Amino acid sequence: MPRALSVNLEKWRQVSKEHFSHITPRYDQGRDFEEKQRWVEDIKSRILIDTQDWVLDAGSGTGLLSAQFAANISGCVLGLEPSPAMLEQARQRPKRDNLFWAQGVSEALPFAKETLRVVFLSQVWHHLLDQERAAREFLRCLKPGGGLFIKTFSHEQLRARWDLQFIFPELMPLMLDIYPDIADFESLLSAAGFSSFEYRTAERENYLLPSQLLNFLREKAWSMFSFLSPQGTAEGQSRLEALVKAGDAPVPFPDFQLLIIALK
Numbered sequence: 021m022p023r024a025l026s027v028n029l030e031k032w033r034q035v036s037k038e039h040f041s042h043i044t045p046r047y048d049q050g051r052d053f054e055e056k057q058r059w060v061e062d063i064k065s066r067i068l069i070d071t072q073d074w075v076l077d078a079g080s081g082t083g084l085l086s087a088q089f090a091a092n093i094s095g096c097v098l099g100l101e102p103s104p105a106m107l108e109q110a111r112q113r114p115k116r117d118n119l120f121w122a123q124g125v126s127e128a129l130p131f132a133k134e135t136l137r138v139v140f141l142s143q144v145w146h147h148l149l150d151q152e153r154a155a156r157e158f159l160r161c162l163k164p165g166g167g168l169f170i171k172t173f174s175h176e177q178l179r180a181r182w183d184l185q186f187i188f189p190e191l192m193p194l195m196l197d198i199y200p201d202i203a204d205f206e207s208l209l210s211a212a213g214f215s216s217f218e219y220r221t222a223e224r225e226n227y228l229l230p231s232q233l234l235n236f237l238r239e240k241a242w243s244m245f246s247f248l249s250p251q252g253t254a255e256g257q258s259r260l261e262a263l264v265k266a267g268d269a270p271v272p273f274p275d276f277q278l279l280i281i282a283l284k
């Protein structure tokens with residue numbers, strides 16, 4: 021049974037599309053604090069990736085994680101990304117023999133069936149146009165025994181976010197609406213035909229300066245900021261400015277992650 025949403029999904033898709041066409045030069049900076057190698061190790065510990073194998077980084081953005089994968093596996097990596105601006109940025113990364121880029125969406129993959137060993141998505145699922153269709157596409161293109169890995173946030177993790185609780189409380193309902201929770205993933209992926217489902221949560225201690233958060237807000241570095249009302253923006257800004265003025269002491273910003281793992 022689908023959850024009742026209060027967010028206008030059409031509007032969210034449009035905002036998300038526009039966001040990635042203008043944020044490109046500043047995108048990596050907003051994701052600096054994340055630990056990237058952990059995902060590569062997690063996936064390698066579950067699936068043997070051979071020299072002949074392909075890993076798809078769906079919604080690869082500027083290629084942050086595609087490049088990390090390519091440098092640490094013996095197979096090939098394809099970063100698939102719909103936004104021309106993000107893709108252009110990804111193509112500026114140092115060239116490697118096992119790293120490729122293509123424009124496209126997850127709902128219509130440019131692969132024959134049973135060609136991929138791993139499909140990986142990092143902070144992409146909540147931007148997809150049609151999640152059920154994308155899940156069926158991933159299943160079609162995975163080899164038997166291959167795995168779909170989705171890096172996202174759980175609702176428990178969203179509820180614990182300091183910035184959403186204290187600086188931008190207006191955004192909390194939106195975030196809970198657009199991010200599926202663990203049970204939503206389980207029902208969607210088992211309905212799509214995946215044979216197993218598990219998940220892992222992780223939390224790494226991390227702090228940000230209020231001035232850094234203020235910069236992210238001013239630059240609208242995260243797509244969620246496009247949904248702040250003028251009042252929510254002004255309130256968030258003045259809360260952060262007050263913290264900066266009071267000494268800019270670091271505030272908790274744990275690197276929360278949920279990894280969904282579904283095998284074919």
Ligand SMILES: C[S@@+](CC[C@H](N)C(=O)[O-])C[C@H]1O[C@@H](n2cnc3c(N)ncnc32)[C@H](O)[C@@H]1O
Nearest residue numbers: 040079080081103125126142143144147148149
């Ligand atoms: C938050 S960014 C994540 C980028 C990258 N995976 C990372 O972790 O840095 C979300 C990306 O998903 C892409 N995206 C949006 N809709 C998509 C779709 N239907 N299929 C694939 N990617 C999509 C966006 O263009 C954007 O680059």
